[in-house]
Amino acid sequence: MxxxxxxxxxxxxxxxxxxxxxxxxxxxxxxxxxxxxxxxxxxxxxxxxxxxxxxxxxxxxxxxxxxxxxxxxxxxxxxxxxxxxxxxxxxxxxxxxxxxxxxxxxxxxxxxxxxxxxxxxxxxxxxxxxxxxxxxxxxxxxxxxxxxxxxxxxxxxxxxxxxxxxxxxxSKEHDLHAAYVSHLSHISSFVLANTVLDKEKNVNAIFDLASAGFESTVRLAKSSPDMWAPIFEQNHDHIVEALGAYIDHLKTFQQTLVAKDYTSTKALMTQSNEIKRVLEKIQNKNIKK
Amino acid sequence: MxxxxxxxxxxxxxxxxxxxxxxxxxxxxxxxxxxxxxxxxxxxxxxxxxxxxxxxxxxxxxxxxxxxxxxxxxxxxxxxxxxxxxxxxxxxxxxxxxxxxxxxxxxxxxxxxxxxxxxxxxxxxxxxxxxxxxxxxxxxxxxxxxxxxxxxxxxxxxxxxxxxxxxxxxSKEHDLHAAYVSHLSHISSFVLANTVLDKEKNVNAIFDLASAGFESTVRLAKSSPDMWAPIFEQNHDHIVEALGAYIDHLKTFQQTLVAKDYTSTKALMTQSNEIKRVLEKIQNKNIKK
Known part of the structure; x- marks a missing residue:
């Protein structure tokens, strides 16, 4: 062939x-x-x-x-x-x-x-x-x-x-799920990089304080703008929805912090921990032949 | 000793x-x-x-x-x-x-x-x-x-x-920088997990569509709420500031998408790519003895 x-x-x-x-x-x-x-x-x-x-x-x-x-x-x-x-x-x-x-x-x-x-x-x-x-x-x-x-x-x-x-x-299902599970991760990472770079102008503090956790979270921010701008364009509606949902969830998290309501902050993080199940399932599937 | x-x-x-x-x-x-x-x-x-x-x-x-x-x-x-x-x-x-x-x-x-x-x-x-x-x-x-x-x-x-x-x-410098470089990564990851779990109720789509990029971005969402709630409490003011800055940057990114102004979206991603320099520097420092 x-x-x-x-x-x-x-x-x-x-x-x-x-x-x-x-x-x-x-x-x-x-x-x-x-x-x-x-x-x-x-x-x-x-x-x-x-x-x-x-x-x-x-x-x-x-x-x-x-x-x-x-x-x-x-x-x-x-x-x-x-x-x-x-x-x-x-x-x-x-x-x-x-x-x-x-x-x-x-x-x-x-x-x-x-x-x-x-x-x-x-x-x-x-x-x-x-x-x-x-x-x-x-x-x-x-x-x-x-x-x-x-x-x-x-x-x-x-x-x-x-x-x-x-x-x-x-195709429609694909695009909706991809917006949340793949495309949104890229935006969260691109924007996290910008937020940190904007604050830490001389990058020395990032260099000194960055741990493996930071590296992992910000890794996708190295991705190609030429590849990603067209994806955001083509999946526009779903991505705007997913990003809107992310901002809303961040605001909810922020409200618990501003109100010093750490019981609620903790409850939100406990919910996030559910992702363990999914990640373990992914790792198992990747290990098994 | x-x-x-x-x-x-x-x-x-x-x-x-x-x-x-x-x-x-x-x-x-x-x-x-x-x-x-x-x-x-x-x-x-x-x-x-x-x-x-x-x-x-x-x-x-x-x-x-x-x-x-x-x-x-x-x-x-x-x-x-x-x-x-x-x-x-x-x-x-x-x-x-x-x-x-x-x-x-x-x-x-x-x-x-x-x-x-x-x-x-x-x-x-x-x-x-x-x-x-x-x-x-x-x-x-x-x-x-x-x-x-x-x-x-x-x-x-x-x-x-x-x-x-x-x-x-x-101590003060430490707490300010840690809020941006370490604590904010955890929040972005906790909240990304919640956003995706909230949308994908039965987790099958996450399982099917999740790539290594998603795993990397959401890894910190597995972190312990009992450890992190007190960190957010003790570094309250800096974290509220850092999270506010992150939300503002996300809104800016969102505006370019809503306006379909992909030239600006691309410019923002090109800025994010700057993080490459920092991550390379971190990798070099970790490799050298």
Missing amino acids: KLAVVGLGLIGGSMALDLKARNFVSEVLGVDQNEVHTKDALKLGLVDRITTLEEACKEADLIILATPVNILSSLLPKVLDLIQPYGTVTDVGSTKAKITVSIKNHPKRKQFVPSHPMAGTEFSGPQAAHLGLFKDKATIICDSNDSGAEHLQKVIEMYQQLEMRVLYMN | KLAVVGLGLIGGSMALDLKARNFVSEVLGVDQNEVHTKDALKLGLVDRITTLEEACKEADLIILATPVNILSSLLPKVLDLIQPYGTVTDVGSTKAKITVSIKNHPKRKQFVPSHPMAGTEFSGPQAAHLGLFKDKATIICDSNDSGAEHLQKVIEMYQQLEMRVLYMN
Whole structure:
């Protein structure tokens, strides 16, 4: 099987590397507008050849679109126009509703399988790509009834090769849950970094006082603005809702502090501790094969 | 040297374990009101003997107070009353101004060295204690001019044995910086957990969609309410200020989203990325011996 990856960043590059290493694909074609990225991807062995989008669509059995989500809206219809009748297209974007609506009536809709592998780090670009990024993580396939059976099967097999757990949701559900569970964490982290940097102008106090807890909480603030602004744009309504809910919860917490009502502060923290159950469940699922 | 540790939790237990393993102390006496903790501490070999507070004060050359900060206010004057003229007392509390003011005029003030080792995990109790918790981390000694030279020296040596970097600040500075760099991270994490748990009632969606990023951001939400409520109480004014600043920054971020002004959203995230420099510096400092 010949694979084409459009967008040679952390996710696209890691998928290329992993699927080649596992012999799921025999050749990987790479497409990227950024010449530094294409050179790095070749040098790092993420792809076998750099091609144009047109060549990739003509040759590939499977095409992974791994660009920022704002580029997908114009890229996906173009790719569907160009691909072979047997070609399958999947994306790895963090938002799903806009993109699926945009190609709802495309004659080749059945060749598209929207997906979202729940993996990543705060780093980006081909240099960040590595083997094993996806192992034991979850991937979401959206609106599976709208994809053709053979195309769906090809994408499921691809994720199974990467040792991911495949889950199914519709696009709207996906976007709502992703806003709370993934996108909001990024905002809380971006803004925490800004709050601390704004206060601690010379960063020495951060350097001196930061513990592992601070590092962990603020890690996502290193994430790429070019990747995240389009996600916030595409999942606008859900994210505004989730952020509003977060601010409301913070205000409730703040009120208990201002009122020196520490019994209530404690009760709120005891509620938060419930997250232990979820995190343990995640760790167990990641440990078990 | 004979060490007494009052409060046999994560920090007290880990210090006992480490200082004994490094032969900095010949015997460790343990004091804790919680009988489960004293039994566990003995069984786990964190301490050699369990004693009363009175016995510990009579026998010890060095006493570490590792209780929640609300207990310190009544405990510290009592310990100072009881200790030998050569005995040194240090605490490991996350807030400093209240406790140092409370014993400002104690005749044995010079025997007390306020300190705050910047280490810990989201776990608590003697079972969480382990070797190596402090290595290459920072510890803050506050108001060092108010401690006697020999007592200060003993505490510095103790932290050097644990391979910690010793830094100096006054109590007020400490509490202000700790509010932003440490205490606020905990609130952002506690409240993020509550926001997500409140929305995702059955936790299945969290389980399915949570990635490593979510885990990292929400990890501190597992922290002990019994430990943190007193910290928020003692550092009240700074924490209310820091939380207010965080909410204001979140509102600014929210405004850019509501206005769909993604250029400004991006600019805010680019500012957040500055935290990279700080985190890299922290990582370098932790790697180098």
